Amino acid sequence: xxxxxxxxxxxxxxxIVKDGSNITDFVKEHWKQEVEQILRIADxxxxxxxxxxxxxxxxxxxxxxHFADGxxxxxxxxxxxxxxxxxxxxxxxxxxxxxxxxxxxEKYTEHFMRLICDWLDKxxxxxxxxxxxxxxxxxxxxxxxxxxxxxxxxxSERISEEFSxxxxxxxxxxxxxxEESRRGMQISSNWGVLENHGMYxxxxxLGGEEGxxxxxxxxxxxxxxxxxxxxxxxxxxEQSSMYHNEVMHCFLEVLRTALEHGTETDPEIADAAxxxxxxxxxxxxxxxxxxxxxxxxxxDQRDMLTSAAYLLMKCGRTKSASWIKxxxxxxxxxxxIWDFGMAGNEEYSRLKxxxxxxxxxxxxxxxxxxxxxxxxxxADYLRFKNGFLGxxxxxxxxxxFDWCVCGEDVLMDSGRYSYVFSRERRWF
Numbered sequence: 001x002x003x004x005x006x007x008x009x010x011x012x013x014x015x016i017v018k019d020g021s022n023i024t025d026f027v028k029e030h031w032k033q034e035v036e037q038i039l040r041i042a043d044x045x046x047x048x049x050x051x052x053x054x055x056x057x058x059x060x061x062x063x064x065x066h067f068a069d070g071x072x073x074x075x076x077x078x079x080x081x082x083x084x085x086x087x088x089x090x091x092x093x094x095x096x097x098x099x100x101x102x103x104x105x106e107k108y109t110e111h112f113m114r115l116i117c118d119w120l121d122k123x124x125x126x127x128x129x130x131x132x133x134x135x136x137x138x139x140x141x142x143x144x145x146x147x148x149x150x151x152x153x154x155x156s157e158r159i160s161e162e163f164s165x166x167x168x169x170x171x172x173x174x175x176x177x178x179e180e181s182r183r184g185m186q187i188s189s190n191w192g193v194l195e196n197h198g199m200y201x202x203x204x205x206l207g208g209e210e211g212x213x214x215x216x217x218x219x220x221x222x223x224x225x226x227x228x229x230x231x232x233x234x235x236x237x238e239q240s241s242m243y244h245n246e247v248m249h250c251f252l253e254v255l256r257t258a259l260e261h262g263t264e265t266d267p268e269i270a271d272a273a274x275x276x277x278x279x280x281x282x283x284x285x286x287x288x289x290x291x292x293x294x295x296x297x298x299x300d301q302r303d304m305l306t307s308a309a310y311l312l313m314k315c316g317r318t319k320s321a322s323w324i325k326x327x328x329x330x331x332x333x334x335x336x337i338w339d340f341g342m343a344g345n346e347e348y349s350r351l352k353x354x355x356x357x358x359x360x361x362x363x364x365x366x367x368x369x370x371x372x373x374x375x376x377x378x379a380d381y382l383r384f385k386n387g388f389l390g391x392x393x394x395x396x397x398x399x400x401f402d403w404c405v406c407g408e409d410v411l412m413d414s415g416r417y418s419y420v421f422s423r424e425r426r427w428f
Contacts, residue, residue: 001207004154006164008171008205010147011260012339013154016101019341024102026342027334034334035102042099045092046111052086055299058246059086059419071115073122074132080420081132088133089141090119090149097152098338109158112149117163120170125177136181137191139174143198144253146171147205168206175202175214182221188228189391190236190243196221197250204257219266222254226272231365234279239366239390240294241283245304248276255311256339270315277308277324282361283370284327286379286407292415293385293400295393303333306348310340313351322354327375363387378407 004013016023027035037054044051044064048071051064059082065075077083093112100108123133150167153159178199186192196218203214229237229247236244251273258265280301283291288300306328313321330353331337332345340348361370367387373380381404385397395413403411417428 005156005159005161006150006154007168008147008150008154009207009211009261010151010154010205012148012151015341016152016338017155019343020101022342023337026337026345027102030331031334031337038095038098038334039102041092041095042108045096045115046107050087050092052083052091054091055303056245056249057086057091058242059083060297061086071118071122073119079422080418082419084132085135085138088119088123088135088138090115090145093149094145094152097149100156101152101338106156106158109153109156112153113159113163116146116167116170120166125173134177136178136186137194139177139181140195140198143171143174143178143202144250147201171202171205172210175199175206178202179214179217187221187225188237190229190238190247190393192225193222193229193247193250196225197254200254201257204261204263215263219254219269222251223266223268226251226268230272230276232275233363233365234275234277234282235363235366235368236276237366237390238294238392239388239394240296241290241292242296242299243294243393244276245280245290245299245301248273248280248308249304251276252307252311255315256307259311259314270312270317273308274312274315274317274320277305277312278320279363280305280308281324281327281356282363283368283383285383285402285409286372286377286381286404287409288327288377291383291402292413293397294390294395295416295419296413297415302328303335306333307336307339309351310336310344310348313347318351319354322352323356325351325353326355376407380405381407 001009001011004010048067049064052059052061061083073088074084096108096112123129125134178195181195186195199214200218203211203218231237236247251269254265254269255273280290284301285291288302289298290296290301292298305324309321309325309328312324332340332348337345355375359372359374367385369384371382383402385400389396389398400413401411402413414428418425
């Protein structure tokens, strides 16, 4: 399988090259705004400019930051370290890969290598960086983002042997770091899932006995975390819509990686992903966004649910997949078409979307009720919360309710505003 210049098991690499022009035509026709945003982020990154405004960026920003004299990977604007953490997740590398696939411009390859090497030069693992650029959660997320990005560049002749060897060795370092970073808190925290899904993806890419060790360990940890963190009603116990979706995304990435490599996963991973996707479906607002419960942003869920519908279909969970597709997109979204290809879109088109059998959902384990007049964009909607408070990502919001009339928000949760534990956060 390693017939690429990066020397890792990257099944998507060949498909991206084969399907690249067709996918490019597809996204330019159906996802024009996304194309423009991805190209802008990729071009900005080539110039050392960063603005985090993708829908699922956990720490969105509103003003671009430009590094004229080289990137300071520990840059801290104001008193909020979340910019530092977001910068070191490297989501922009995937945008650069997609820009390369759409344009064929090798500048993206050159800057992909430059940015990773610059980061490696400046960020050795030590006691200091463990709190800044090498937090374990960022290491896990980089495991996903680096590998998804690498699949786009793997066939480029500009990729040097020196870079490939250094890239592979850093992934090994990431895997060792994640193996050794286990603490009790991760078992019940989204951190554990975010870390271990990255370790699983690194293991799959490394292959052989070494990769099998990391995959097996990650799967064991993820199954335990799924049992503890995802309640029987499908809700994530931390009581934050955004982190519910982030944890679900990690489980879906494990399913996608296993599908690509033709390997089995622990059934508990698919079970958790299915329950979480159905819980997201049950809470979705008429405007397709999730409620801003706990530390959450105002985000359209349809891309996440489209990916869930496709992967659950591939796992044989057709009934749930059909319901979820009903509230997702009728075609693969921008990210999913790159992940699953044109053949995947054909498969998805054959999945029949079915209206969920119930409109009202009661989440017994978390004390949340969702009532709606229908599944259309003009529906009335009421969500009432009377459960436990979750943890640090949950808010003191017992007895809160979201209310939509004819599809329009009338009363809604305010979301997080800021992670900084300040007077303002406590007030909000």
